[in-house]
Amino acid sequence: MAGTLRVNPIACTGHGVCAELLPELIAVDEWGYPLIDPRPVPGALERGARRAVSACPALALRIARIEEPARSG
Amino acid sequence: MNTALNEETAPEDLQAHLSRYGAVPYRGRTSTLIPDLEASGLTGRGGAAFPVHRKLAAVARAKGTRKVAVANGAESEPASRKDELLLRIAPHLVLDGLQLAAEAVGATEAHLYLHAAPGPQILRALAERTAQGVDRLPVTITQAPPRFLAGQETALINRLGGGPALPAFQPPRVSERGLGGAPTLVQNAETLAHLALIARYGPRWFRAVGTPEEPGSMLTTLYRARVRTEIHEVAIGTPLRALLGDGPQAQAWLVGGYHGTWLPLPQARELTLDHASLRTFGAAPGAGVLAALPADRCGLAETARITTYLAAESAGQCGPCLNGLPRIAAALTELAAGRANLQTRANLERWSGLVTGRGACHHPDGTVRFVRSALKVFAPEIDRHARGQCAATSREPFLPLPDRAPASEQDWI
Numbered sequence: 267m268a269g270t271l272r273v274n275p276i277a278c279t280g281h282g283v284c285a286e287l288l289p290e291l292i293a294v295d296e297w298g299y300p301l302i303d304p305r306p307v308p309g310a311l312e313r314g315a316r317r318a319v320s321a322c323p324a325l326a327l328r329i330a331r332i333e334e335p336a337r338s339g
Numbered sequence: 340m341n342t343a344l345n346e347e348t349a350p351e352d353l354q355a356h357l358s359r360y361g362a363v364p365y366r367g368r369t370s371t372l373i374p375d376l377e378a379s380g381l382t383g384r385g386g387a388a389f390p391v392h393r394k395l396a397a398v399a400r401a402k403g404t405r406k407v408a409v410a411n412g413a414e415s416e417p418a419s420r421k422d423e424l425l426l427r428i429a430p431h432l433v434l435d436g437l438q439l440a441a442e443a444v445g446a447t448e449a450h451l452y453l454h455a456a457p458g459p460q461i462l463r464a465l466a467e468r469t470a471q472g473v474d475r476l477p478v479t480i481t482q483a484p485p486r487f488l489a490g491q492e493t494a495l496i497n498r499l500g501g502g503p504a505l506p507a508f509q510p511p512r513v514s515e516r517g518l519g520g521a522p523t524l525v526q527n528a529e530t531l532a533h534l535a536l537i538a539r540y541g542p543r544w545f546r547a548v549g550t551p552e553e554p555g556s557m558l559t560t561l562y563r564a565r566v567r568t569e570i571h572e573v574a575i576g577t578p579l580r581a582l583l584g585d586g587p588q589a590q591a592w593l594v595g596g597y598h599g600t601w602l603p604l605p606q607a608r609e610l611t612l613d614h615a616s617l618r619t620f621g622a623a624p625g626a627g628v629l630a631a632l633p634a635d636r637c638g639l640a641e642t643a644r645i646t647t648y649l650a651a652e653s654a655g656q657c658g659p660c661l662n663g664l665p666r667i668a669a670a671l672t673e674l675a676a677g678r679a680n681l682q683t684r685a686n687l688e689r690w691s692g693l694v695t696g697r698g699a700c701h702h703p704d705g706t707v708r709f710v711r712s713a714l715k716v717f718a719p720e721i722d723r724h725a726r727g728q729c730a731a732t733s734r735e736p737f738l739p740l741p742d743r744a745p746a747s748e749q750d751w752i
């Protein structure tokens with residue numbers, strides 16, 4: 267299933283664990299919060315993406331189906 | 340159309356309202372109003388201009404025995420006064436719209452969310468309607484805290500549920516899962532007043548003003564030099580200069596309020612109040628706050644003052660917003676005070692990029708839109724300030740902010 271990584275910015279506490287596990291798709295900003303590649307997760311990185319999701323201690327990271335709305339108005 | 344609303348107008352009582360507009364045109368079935376709304380082209384007047392029929396259709400379609408309709412009268416933007424005035428002088432139009440929208444989506448609950456404690460006009464209007472059996476659903480009133488974010492729709496849902504008025508992270512949309520998990524329709528108070536008129540007079544009547552792509556009228560709150568704030572109902576597509584004037588007493592326009600866009604003069608003088616025209620300058624009508632900054636004020640000082648307010652209004656829930664907005668506000672304050680260094684502008688650019696699109700709500704994006712437009716429009720001022728000069732001769736604040744700064748967590752309730 268094609269999906270993109272998405273962080274819940276309210277839940278995210280800026281641990282940066284995700285960026286350590288998946289530097290190909292996640293960087294951290296100068297305050298320690300994740301900057302996520304918005305493109306669909308390529309097949310070769312799907313396992314890594316799932317690992318990052320389950321490693322997030324705040325349960326803030328998930329793989330979203332592409333068509334989901336991003337945010338509220 | 341450009342009609343000033345008179346603030347002194349006495350509220351219309353139910354009898355006068357019904358004899359002017361006729362009975363509330365209930366359809367007796369869900370969904371039948373929706374095609375009329377689609378044909379009318381009505382969009383939301385709370386800021387985002389989302390097609391109204393699509394939201395109603397989503398809630399009508401959603402599964403659930405319990406459904407909720409909400410009139411959003413929070414008007415949490417401090418410069419906007421139109422919903423407050425509308426609810427004061429024409430409460431029955433908004434309340435008709437709420438009942439009709441509720442019927443169209445099959446709502447089992449109706450709510451009115453207000454900026455302040457309900458005024459006597461609203462309470463009297465609701466009592467009259469109950470006494471005469473006009474309302475099909477009882478209306479529950481909830482007061483919004485005086486915070487910028489309180490009117491945002493997920494904050495509204497949280498507040499109506501008894502919690503603090505803080506935005507939530509979506510998905511799902513509130514039309515699928517809103518108050519207490521029930522599919523929920525949230526419409527701006529003015530949107531519902533238009534809906535009540537479309538239900539009576541039809542789409543063709545609504546389209547008689549406005550542009551073919553953006554039909555109808557909208558309420559605007561106007562700020563100009565040396566005149567008091569005015570609320571006008573204007574046709575969409577009206578030239579901005581007919582509303583704001585573009586003489587030498589105006590140095591720039593602000594369109595769309597504090598999440599809006601500064602426009603340069605005279606370059607913007609041909610623009611009209613509609614998306615198609617404003618888009619060419621990256622702007623949008625928003626909730627209709629329009630201002631002409633007087634020539635004797637400092638646009639940088641105004642922007643810094645408002646951005647400081649916006650930063651303090653961050654709900655502080657999301658890392659980039661919590662960290663970025665106060666830094667952006669502090670950098671603008673330095674620019675305005677002539678204390679900026681070479682790094683300041685680069686920092687502003689970088690932080691603006693870092694907060695955009697990274698909050699649970701639109702607040703950082705809207706704030707950055709406002710700030711970036713100021714950096715562009717007031718660029719000559721920035722250079723002047725770097726040399727220790729400022730063209731303004733008055734330091735008196737122009738655009739309004741709430742008197743009271745937020746103090747504690749309690750303020751969200």
Ligand SMILES: Cc1cc2nc3c(=O)[nH]c(=O)nc-3n(C[C@H](O)[C@H](O)[C@H](O)COP(=O)(O)O)c2cc1C
Pocket residue numbers: 339382383384385386387388389411412413414415416487488489490491492493525526527528530531700701702
């Ligand atoms: C920061 C923020 C503040 C908002 N405040 C209000 C408000 O005070 N009143 C309002 O009607 N909509 C407000 N909105 C928009 C609502 O989220 C929502 O889109 C609107 O009430 C829907 O009604 P409409 O489609 O009829 O405009 C706000 C949005 C944001 C991002």
Ligand code: SF4
Pocket residue numbers: 273277278279280281282283284285298299300321322323324325326327
């Ligand atoms: S691991 Fe989770 S909490 Fe930590 S930065 Fe990544 S998403 Fe945020």
Ligand code: SF4
Pocket residue numbers: 275488506507652653654655656657658660661697698699700701702703
């Ligand atoms: S983006 Fe800012 S204002 Fe919006 S919910 Fe997050 S912290 Fe609050």
